[in-house]
Amino acid sequence: MGKKFNTSTPSGFPEFSPAEERVRQQWIGVIAETFSSYGFAPITTPLVEREENLLGKGGNPKEIYALKRVMDGDGDSSHSGNTLRFDHTVPLALYVARHQNELTFPFKRYAIGPVFRGERAQKGRFRQFDQCDIDIIGMENLSVANDGLMPAIIIEIFKKLLPNNEFVVRINNRKILLGFFADLGVSADEAKKVLDIVDDLEKLPKEKIVEQLLEVGIDGENIDKLFDFINIKGSNDEVVTKLKEIGGCESFCEGVAELEEVVSTLNNMSVNENNFVIDLRIARGLDYYTGTVYETTLIGHEGLGSICSGGRYEDLASVFTNKKMPGVGISIGLTRLLSQLLELDILDDAMVSHLDILFVPADENQAGKCLELASKLRKAGHKTDVYLEKKKLKKKLDYADKIKVQYVCIIGENELADRVVQIKNMKTGEKENVKDSDVLAFFE
Amino acid sequence: MGKKFNTSTPSGFPEFSPAEERVRQQWIGVIAETFSSYGFAPITTPLVEREENLLGKGGNPKEIYALKRVMDGDGDSSHSGNTLRFDHTVPLALYVARHQNELTFPFKRYAIGPVFRGERAQKGRFRQFDQCDIDIIGMENLSVANDGLMPAIIIEIFKKLLPNNEFVVRINNRKILLGFFADLGVSADEAKKVLDIVDDLEKLPKEKIVEQLLEVGIDGENIDKLFDFINIKGSNDEVVTKLKEIGGCESFCEGVAELEEVVSTLNNMSVNENNFVIDLRIARGLDYYTGTVYETTLIGHEGLGSICSGGRYEDLASVFTNKKMPGVGISIGLTRLLSQLLELDILDDAMVSHLDILFVPADENQAGKCLELASKLRKAGHKTDVYLEKKKLKKKLDYADKIKVQYVCIIGENELADRVVQIKNMKTGEKENVKDSDVLAFFE
Numbered sequence: 001m002g003k004k005f006n007t008s009t010p011s012g013f014p015e016f017s018p019a020e021e022r023v024r025q026q027w028i029g030v031i032a033e034t035f036s037s038y039g040f041a042p043i044t045t046p047l048v049e050r051e052e053n054l055l056g057k058g059g060n061p062k063e064i065y066a067l068k069r070v071m072d073g074d075g076d077s078s079h080s081g082n083t084l085r086f087d088h089t090v091p092l093a094l095y096v097a098r099h100q101n102e103l104t105f106p107f108k109r110y111a112i113g114p115v116f117r118g119e120r121a122q123k124g125r126f127r128q129f130d131q132c133d134i135d136i137i138g139m140e141n142l143s144v145a146n147d148g149l150m151p152a153i154i155i156e157i158f159k160k161l162l163p164n165n166e167f168v169v170r171i172n173n174r175k176i177l178l179g180f181f182a183d184l185g186v187s188a189d190e191a192k193k194v195l196d197i198v199d200d201l202e203k204l205p206k207e208k209i210v211e212q213l214l215e216v217g218i219d220g221e222n223i224d225k226l227f228d229f230i231n232i233k234g235s236n237d238e239v240v241t242k243l244k245e246i247g248g249c250e251s252f253c254e255g256v257a258e259l260e261e262v263v264s265t266l267n268n269m270s271v272n273e274n275n276f277v278i279d280l281r282i283a284r285g286l287d288y289y290t291g292t293v294y295e296t297t298l299i300g301h302e303g304l305g306s307i308c309s310g311g312r313y314e315d316l317a318s319v320f321t322n323k324k325m326p327g328v329g330i331s332i333g334l335t336r337l338l339s340q341l342l343e344l345d346i347l348d349d350a351m352v353s354h355l356d357i358l359f360v361p362a363d364e365n366q367a368g369k370c371l372e373l374a375s376k377l378r379k380a381g382h383k384t385d386v387y388l389e390k391k392k393l394k395k396k397l398d399y400a401d402k403i404k405v406q407y408v409c410i411i412g413e414n415e416l417a418d419r420v421v422q423i424k425n426m427k428t429g430e431k432e433n434v435k436d437s438d439v440l441a442f443f444e
Numbered sequence: 445m446g447k448k449f450n451t452s453t454p455s456g457f458p459e460f461s462p463a464e465e466r467v468r469q470q471w472i473g474v475i476a477e478t479f480s481s482y483g484f485a486p487i488t489t490p491l492v493e494r495e496e497n498l499l500g501k502g503g504n505p506k507e508i509y510a511l512k513r514v515m516d517g518d519g520d521s522s523h524s525g526n527t528l529r530f531d532h533t534v535p536l537a538l539y540v541a542r543h544q545n546e547l548t549f550p551f552k553r554y555a556i557g558p559v560f561r562g563e564r565a566q567k568g569r570f571r572q573f574d575q576c577d578i579d580i581i582g583m584e585n586l587s588v589a590n591d592g593l594m595p596a597i598i599i600e601i602f603k604k605l606l607p608n609n610e611f612v613v614r615i616n617n618r619k620i621l622l623g624f625f626a627d628l629g630v631s632a633d634e635a636k637k638v639l640d641i642v643d644d645l646e647k648l649p650k651e652k653i654v655e656q657l658l659e660v661g662i663d664g665e666n667i668d669k670l671f672d673f674i675n676i677k678g679s680n681d682e683v684v685t686k687l688k689e690i691g692g693c694e695s696f697c698e699g700v701a702e703l704e705e706v707v708s709t710l711n712n713m714s715v716n717e718n719n720f721v722i723d724l725r726i727a728r729g730l731d732y733y734t735g736t737v738y739e740t741t742l743i744g745h746e747g748l749g750s751i752c753s754g755g756r757y758e759d760l761a762s763v764f765t766n767k768k769m770p771g772v773g774i775s776i777g778l779t780r781l782l783s784q785l786l787e788l789d790i791l792d793d794a795m796v797s798h799l800d801i802l803f804v805p806a807d808e809n810q811a812g813k814c815l816e817l818a819s820k821l822r823k824a825g826h827k828t829d830v831y832l833e834k835k836k837l838k839k840k841l842d843y844a845d846k847i848k849v850q851y852v853c854i855i856g857e858n859e860l861a862d863r864v865v866q867i868k869n870m871k872t873g874e875k876e877n878v879k880d881s882d883v884l885a886f887f888e
């Protein structure tokens with residue numbers, strides 16, 4: 001291969017083949033289009049942020065990459081302290097902090113692009129990966145109805161991207177869980193630990209969970225109550241009704257009211273109830289979330305974990321500004337998800353065609369006619385190419401085979417004289433001679 | 445603002461406002477769509493490559509960024525030697541070298557994304573910037589007709605992106621210039637220097653050019669001949685005819701034949717002759733190019749320099765593989781170009797709208813109806829949002845004003861009862877009551 005050079009990609013930094021990349025771009029296209037159809041505006045912040053800002057908002061110094069020029073020529077120190085972003089949230093907090101006086105709130109933005117984490121390289125873990133985020137940021141406050149938009153958007157996106165798969169957005173509210181724990185007499189400190197344990201419910205066997213709960217000081221009776229509670233089932237309206245009956249402290253009731261508003265917002269938007277469900281087991285590990293939380297499960301592929309998660313937070317940027325900015329957001333870990341789905345081979349093949357029509361002149365004398373007709377088809381919206389190399393016809397048709405184009409238009413000496421094109425459907429093998437002047441109509 | 449943190453972006457790393465970002469994405473969309481309509485497939489290589497590979501193919505160690513974790517936790521050495529790419533060409537060479545046995549040649553790929561150069565920060569220079577590249581790579585050889593596609597693609601893109609501006613792709617062939625110099629008795633070594641000087645023709649006064657030519661040993665007579673030659677003007681066919689009359693060494697004649705094929709390919713594709721012109725002054729500085737070269741000039745804004753350049757090269761990847769792979773490609777320096785065009789204020793405003801319709805419920809009681817209708821409009825392809833905050837109507841309409849949405853749909857108590865929507869065109873100020881059931885039709 002590479003003479004003395006190692007031409008492989010550095011460990012943990014993914015590359016995509018043309019077929020994979022077409023899927024990736026198709027996904028990004030659908031995601032971006034859906035985000036903007038809901039009024040989210042794209043912003044692009046640099047891939048590089050100041051080290052102290054990333055560390056200041058919870059970045060892990062063992063995973064953050066700093067930039068250093070290979071050879072420092074001129075003692076230019078303005079490069080030092082530059083680091084690669086590890087998520088889209090810290091850059092958003094910085095963006096909102098520096099533009100708070102120009103922005104109109106609620107501020108709805110989307111961000112799609114790579115982030116970097118210097119983790120140990122292992123299968124399914126990437127050091128560079130794409131994240132697709134939306135967030136709605138309020139100034140001082142933000143209506144809970146916004147929390148209802150998020151599941152609608154998740155559902156719309158995955159209905160488009162995975163039309164042959166079923167999935168469900170699972171919704172909960174951390175205020176309900178924390179309120180319920182408080183009512184059991186669990187202290188605030190213990191409650192955080194219990195949340196973390198509950199978050200592992202689906203990964204660990206029940207005995208293991210019980211053991212951990214006992215360890216943090218929850219007694220057997222309360223553990224039973226907890227399990228009864230988080231296993232409450234029913235239609236979304238039924239669950240809300242049961243929660244209202246149970247009742248509880250202020251936090252609990254606030255959480256239930258918020259959950260009810262999320263469900264009614266989704267109903268107002270005519271979102272199919274098969275695609276979202278209240279699930280009191282959803283806790284989300286991060287302290288960051290303070291109210292509504294979401295996870296998304298691909299039915300039959302639960303092992304993937306949540307394919308899109310997010311939630312409500314009370315405080316986006318207080319590290320960087322004195323203003324209180326609550327928000328709600330979701331994130332799709334695109335690179336990881338796509339690499340898993342490609343491996344499971346559950347993506348729709350129709351999505352990966354890249355060329356519609358290839359013109360093949362038998363020799364150079366017909367190249368001009370091919371170029372002329374290809375230009376017309378391209379203007380009509382068909383992805384069209386002309387094979388221009390001086391090869392034998394057999395070789396040219398091999399090329400068409402290999403790139404898996406659906407239609408080949410062959411023009412030889414006779415076709416040129418008769419003003420026709422031989423059109424071959426590569427899927428069916430059918431051939432047909434079509435008049436020059438009818439080629440455009442043929443592909444309509 | 446930012447408490448103790450400096451929230452500004454690091455020097456040389458650009459951010460885009462929502463309005464600028466919409467333009468950037470619109471441009472990327474048009475560019476990607478045009479590339480793929482010509483049969484180019486996207487590939488994505490990592491932003492990170494091995495240091496030795498970047499340096500091995502001409503990277504400047506003073507400008508290349510190496511990655512280092514802020515804190516090295518576990519002695520994991522697999523991060524060392526990772527560097528950020530400085531262009532799309534070296535990653536392409538690596539990609540083609542490592543996949544040469546799976547790829548189908550000619551291999552047509554496009555790449556759109558950020559590259560990094562640790563240059564001194566100054567106005568109009570970025571350390572992170574987007575480049576949009578296409579290349580066609582042959583195995584052992586590649587037909588010259590491919591060189592004719594490039595100007596057609598450039599022209600199609602800028603016709604779409606700058607419909608109110610005129611531009612011209614200027615085409616030359618380095619074989620012609622080098623052949624002409626050889627015929628004047630200029631040595632190959634001198635010829636390279638002369639090419640570099642000719643490349644500055646439009647930036648420096650003629651006296652300065654003459655001075656430099658004398659310095660490298662070209663005598664006055666030859667300088668006159670050179671100026672006569674590079675100033676040959678006329679229609680493309682006329683220039684080709686003149687060049688054939690002049691005649692010369694093998695390199696010269698080969699270059700003229702190639703140039704003729706490029707022009708005839710463009711004519712076959714019915715590309716408007718106003719948009720491309722043979723210009724014998726175009727040399728392109730880089731040694732890399734060996735045949736056809738292109739520059740693109742925006743008429744009336746010549747100071748911008750070339751807005752899209754490229755050319756033919758004989759050898760993409762010989763550093764990394766033993767195979768000879770000639771290619772032809774073009775590149776648009778998107779970040780720099782857009783920042784210049786935004787400054788000149790010559791971009792079409794119509795391109796920057798981001799929301800079509802905003803629903804405004806007078807109070808919470810009408811929010812449900814607003815959500816319902818907004819979902820319908822969104823499904824019909826309109827970017828639609830609902831204002832969900834609990835504010836006074838005046839504040840809500842201020843928001844609509846600020847985000848510059850074109851239509852506002854207001855539903856108050858009366859509208860809800862009468863099943864109508866008050867639709868306000870924010871550009872004209874016109875108001876109209878439209879039945880619920882007719883809202884979809886109204887926006888068609």
